[in-house]
Amino acid sequence: MLRVLNYPKPAIRQCSKKTRTVGCPSEAAAATTASSSIATKQHHRQFSSLPHHLARQNNGMVNIFVKSTKVPRPTLPKTFNRLKKPLKEEDVTTQHVPSHLSYASNKRMPITSEMRIVQPGEDTPSGIWPVFRMMDESGNFRQPDNARHTNVSKIIPPKHHDLLQLQSALTIQYPHFKHHLLSSGLFQPSKNPYPDMPLNKEEAExxxxxxxxxxxxxxxxxxxxxxxxxxxxxxxxxxxxxxxxxxxxxxxxxxxxxxxxxxxxxxxxxxxxxxxxxxxxxxxxxxxxxxxxxxxxxxxxxxxxxxxxxxxxxxxxxxxxxxxxxxxxxxxxxxxxxxxxxxxxxxxxxxxxxxxxxxxxxxxxxxxxxxxxxxxxxxxxxxxxxxxxxxxxxxxxxxxxxxxxxxxxxxxxxxxxxxxxxxxxxxxxxxxxxxxxxxxxxxxxxxxxxxxxxxxxxxxxxxxxxxxxxxxxxxxxxxxxxxxxxxxxxxxxxxxxxxxxxxxxxxxxxxxxxxxARPGPKLDTMFTDVYHEKPPHLLRQETELRQHLKRHDIVYH
Missing domain, CATH: 3.40.50.970 (Thiamin diphosphate (ThDP)-binding fold, Pyr/PP domains)
Incomplete structure (x- = not known):
């Protein structure tokens, strides 16, 4: 079951600078949530439509805790034209960004957009270890906790299936993930065709x-x-x-x-x-x-x-x-x-x-x-x-x-x-x-x-x-x-x-x-590969097996 909770201003605990880096909502996000009546209305409209078995508050498997914050419209226009106009108010939408989750228990784990491998000698996270995430359930990359908006006018939307252009667009839209995006092998095309990818000759791409x-x-x-x-x-x-x-x-x-x-x-x-x-x-x-x-x-x-x-x-x-x-x-x-x-x-x-x-x-x-x-x-x-x-x-x-x-x-x-x-x-x-x-x-x-x-x-x-x-x-x-x-x-x-x-x-x-449709392995493979040369006890077992099959007219291919 899915439990979704909204955090108005009184419910958001004040976070220190240190804890904010491991997924805790920032004071800026809290202020934005409290000051935006429109965001609250949109939130209730979105989650009131959830099926009852997903919306009810009960101990369950998947708990997603969300906060409301203004972030850029997550999707680029379908038309691949350069955006020339500056960012307007209508280009900034209210998106519900998960702040905590629990996949397999009722324990809440904070989500963080900052990847930090804790090394020996360093301070470990206080409380629950955060979960590093780049992409939310919506399929959108996450903004950092203190982000206001991204200037989408600088983004050149990627061409259809152009991997490097998609990588470039994402680094502009999500600069806090720039290092991970530029070094990611998922955004690097192969020098040679992948043999397990079908080739559709009807498409130019x-x-x-x-x-x-x-x-x-x-x-x-x-x-x-x-x-x-x-x-x-x-x-x-x-x-x-x-x-x-x-x-x-x-x-x-x-x-x-x-x-x-x-x-x-x-x-x-x-x-x-x-x-x-x-x-x-x-x-x-x-x-x-x-x-x-x-x-x-x-x-x-x-x-x-x-x-x-x-x-x-x-x-x-x-x-x-x-x-x-x-x-x-x-x-x-x-x-x-x-x-x-x-x-x-x-x-x-x-x-x-x-x-x-x-x-x-x-x-x-x-x-x-x-x-x-x-x-x-x-x-x-x-x-x-x-x-x-x-x-x-x-x-x-x-x-x-x-x-x-x-x-x-x-x-x-x-x-x-x-x-x-x-x-x-x-x-x-x-x-x-x-x-x-x-x-x-x-x-x-x-x-x-x-x-x-x-x-x-x-x-x-x-x-x-x-x-x-x-x-x-x-x-x-x-x-x-x-x-x-x-x-x-x-x-x-x-x-x-x-x-x-x-x-x-x-x-x-x-x-x-x-x-x-293929036959089984040959019978003699049952006694090979363990020893370089078959020892006497394996030779004896092989002989006994073949005699047994012959005695009962069993044909093994």
Whole structure:
């Protein structure tokens, strides 16, 4: 459920200069709110129209606390003409900007537009750690707390799908994000066409679209969701044995993967298939693994969704929680030794993904302690999606999430909105840079919400209200937010989105049908790859298996 509260002047606490930088409403914003009767009327008109299950004040999943402040009209004109007239009163509209949120509990977390990675020795945020965000649920970038307006007359609206012009326009419209926008890989076109971007020869812009990193991120978020939906249904039909979806967490995948370098090694838990997709793992390879056929890189030895690819520096997924966290420390330590012995070698880090539930394992504590004391260049990336299978966060920990533990280990840390692809990208890029500069670990906690069941073995309706799931789909969904952003600048409309969804659905279905039609791995692969030469006990087992199949006239292809 969604709880939306407005803060008139008496309800806004006075903020010091320091606390204002971590997401607290400023005195200027409070004064603007109190003095604007028009803003109050617009606010009530907007939220009185919310459905009852979204507007009622009750303990729920998604709580968004808003303040009213005058900000520039968020969208550029649809006509791509230079704006020559100075800013007028009608160019400034009242927009409701969230100041706090809570994705998976009733604890309010302040939102901040200032990205600050708290390093060892620095003062930690007082109270609740803030959530760094660049883009709100509306698809608009945030203004700083003390901003009055932006002179939109200086903005040159971007051409259709011109990535660099969009980047330039955003840096003018949102100068406080200039550093993140200019350094963001999402706004840098690829030198070569992306092989997984379809080329529509009927459009003149298509040649540039296949190099457009931002459009690729948008498409891959849709592709991942379509793949999840189809393969989840395939499991329900008995065509594969198991599946886990990523619904609601796609921004974490594409935002972080696009901020890493190809030589960085990824240690995933089991809900990070989008990172592998970003690096080039094809739909055919995903489906081959889930159907355990002869093209499966794991040769049918793993459960579905336990992907791995040595060529893409993506370590094979392992079901036991937390084991990958300590392994990532070892890999990072090797990178540190390599850097000491070979100054010319390209720098690399390891990054490990885990949920807030896995942060309760002994492996998490051991890994954090080793990483901090050995000073290994790596990123600990926690996906806090609200539930460790069926255990809600209020039963998982009593403190301020996972990020509050970082200072105790002597580790740098930042909390970010996991549903904001731009904020995730910026946080991971800065964390990677800091990890290499200091040769030390950085922790990131991404706040998000798991929209789907834990797995096909789970029924989440038994332990959570389905209204809160619906609220996440309607309000905080990362694909919906990205879609709104692209629509603001004329890059997407209903027809364009429908076309992408249809193309990806058909592509996934074709990949799945092809994988399903292939035979299983050859029998002799069951006994290879563990030892360089088969030891006597494996030779004996192989002989016994073949005799058993022959005795019962079982033909295995």
């Amino acid at each position: 298509a040649a540039d679209d296949v190099k457009n990193t931002l459009l690729r991120a948008h498409r891959q978020m849709i592709r991942l969701r379509k793949m999840d939906t189809i393969l989840h249904n395939a499991q329900r039909q008995g065509r594969i044995s198991f599946y886990m979806t990523h619904h609601g967490e796609e921004a974490i995948h594409m935002g972080s993967a696009s901020a890493l370098s190809p030589q960085d090694v990824i240690f995933a838990q089991y809900r990070e298939a989008g990172l592998l997709m970003w690096r080039g793992f094809t739909l055919e390879q995903f489906c081959n693994q889930c159907f355990s056929n002869d093209h499966d890189l794991g040769k049918g030895r793993q459960m579905p969704i336990h992907y791995g690819c040595r060529a893409l520096n993506y370590q094979t997924v392992s079901s036991p929680l937390g084991t990958q966290i300590t392994q990532a420390v070892g890999a990072a330590y090797k990178f540190k030794l390599d850097a000491m012995n070979n100054k010319e070698k390209e720098a690399a880090i390891s990054i490990v993904y885990f949920g807030e539930g896995a942060a309760s394992t002994i492996d998490f504590h051991s890994a954090c302690n080793f990483a901090a004391t050995l000073k290994t260049p790596m990123i600990f990336f926690c996906r806090n999606n609200g539930y460790a299978i069926s255990t809600p966060v209020e039963d998982q920990y009593a403190g301020d999430g996972i990020i509050s533990r970082a200072p105790g280990y002597g580790m740098s840390g930042i909390r970010v909105d996991g549903n904001d692809v731009f904020a995730v990208h910026a946080a991971v890029a800065e964390a990677r840079k800091l990890a290499l500069e200091t040769s030390a670990p950085v922790m990131i906690e991404a706040m998000t919400y798991r929209q789907g069941h834990h797995s096909t073995s789970d029924d989440s309706s038994r332990y959570r209200d389905m209204d809160e799931v619906q609220a996440a789909q309607d309000v905080t969904d990362p694909i919906l937010r990205m879609d709104k952003f692209l629509r603001h600048y004329g890059w997407m409309d209903d027809d364009a989105v429908a076309l992408i969804e249809d193309e990806e659905r058909v592509t996934v279905l074709r990949a799945m049908e092809a994988a399903e």
